[in-house]
Amino acid sequence: MSVRPTKAMILAAGLGVRMRPLTDGTPKPLVRVAGRPLLDHVLDKLADAGADEAVVNVHYLPDQIINHVAKRKRPRVIISDERDEVLGTGGGVVRALPLLGTAPFFHVNADTLWIDGVRPNLARLAESFEPTRMDILLLMAPTTTSVGYSGRGDYGMLADGALRKRREHQVVPFVYAGAAIMSPAVFAGAPPGEFSLTRIFDRANEQERLFGLRLDGMWMHVGTPDAVDAAEEAFLASVA
Numbered sequence: 001m002s003v004r005p006t007k008a009m010i011l012a013a014g015l016g017v018r019m020r021p022l023t024d025g026t027p028k029p030l031v032r033v034a035g036r037p038l039l040d041h042v043l044d045k046l047a048d049a050g051a052d053e054a055v056v057n058v059h060y061l062p063d064q065i066i067n068h069v070a071k072r073k074r075p076r077v078i079i080s081d082e083r084d085e086v087l088g089t090g091g092g093v094v095r096a097l098p099l100l101g102t103a104p105f106f107h108v109n110a111d112t113l114w115i116d117g118v119r120p121n122l123a124r125l126a127e128s129f130e131p132t133r134m135d136i137l138l139l140m141a142p143t144t145t146s147v148g149y150s151g152r153g154d155y156g157m158l159a160d161g162a163l164r165k166r167r168e169h170q171v172v173p174f175v176y177a178g179a180a181i182m183s184p185a186v187f188a189g190a191p192p193g194e195f196s197l198t199r200i201f202d203r204a205n206e207q208e209r210l211f212g213l214r215l216d217g218m219w220m221h222v223g224t225p226d227a228v229d230a231a232e233e234a235f236l237a238s239v240a
Contacts, residue, residue: 002127005181008051008075008106009096010042011089013059013082016111022225027061029110030068033220033228034235037068039110047074049122051106055080055099057092089197093182094190104129104183111223112178113231114141115238117216125181128161128213135186135204138163140174140212141219147234148220148227149175161211165202174212177219 016028023031029039039056046054057080058065069077080096087095093107106122114121121139129137140163143153153172155163166172186204204210218238220231 012110088194109178135209139179141177
């Protein structure tokens with residue numbers, strides 16, 4: 001049984017240290033790629049996927065993000081203000097859970113960027129999420145075709161989509177593309193304060209309820225100023 005998430009969580013509270021000097025006076029979600037802020041690329045994809053509300057957490061240069069999304073109507077943006085506390089990727093979601101409700105929701109990093117293939121990847125995630133056997137479904141990009149990524153990958157993936165975390169010194173074929181669908185129930189018993197979302201992924205993996213869906217299209221790892229140029233070249237090539 002597929003799901004139709006109407007709410008989303010967007011992680012936008014990071015400091016963007018590796019993107020300096022672009023982020024010295026601009027939060028990373030507002031760095032422009034192909035003429036638009038990264039955050040707008042994400043919000044547009046969520047709107048197309050049917051999300052009515054998007055919770056956006058803020059910490060670094062928060063007022064710029066708040067002002068930028070103030071007039072956004074599709075999806076409507078709700079701010080989760082973390083300017084007085086560093087909560088990390090996991091703690092930020094826990095803080096926002098009362099705003100996200102009890103149904104599975106989209107979870108997207110504000111700085112993730114991809115070009116869809118034949119069908120939108122967020123729609124594919126919604127169609128593939130099966131609440132009876134999974135708590136988290138991650139969008140997984142092949143490392144060999146990703147733009148700007150040179151790491152060892154994050155997970156191997158079985159034929160049914162079940163994920164297997166990379167062991168130390170191992171090289172695996174897929175990297176998490178920064179978009180997912182999650183059940184709020186997976187955060188039950190989560191620690192208070194700052195912690196990494198990786199802890200939640202690991203627990204779901206141990207319970208064999210962490211799955212992946214191969215991205216259709218091209219994913220761009222926009223982690224450094226040089227990667228912005230590479231991403232823009234990929235965008236230009238996709239519309240040529």
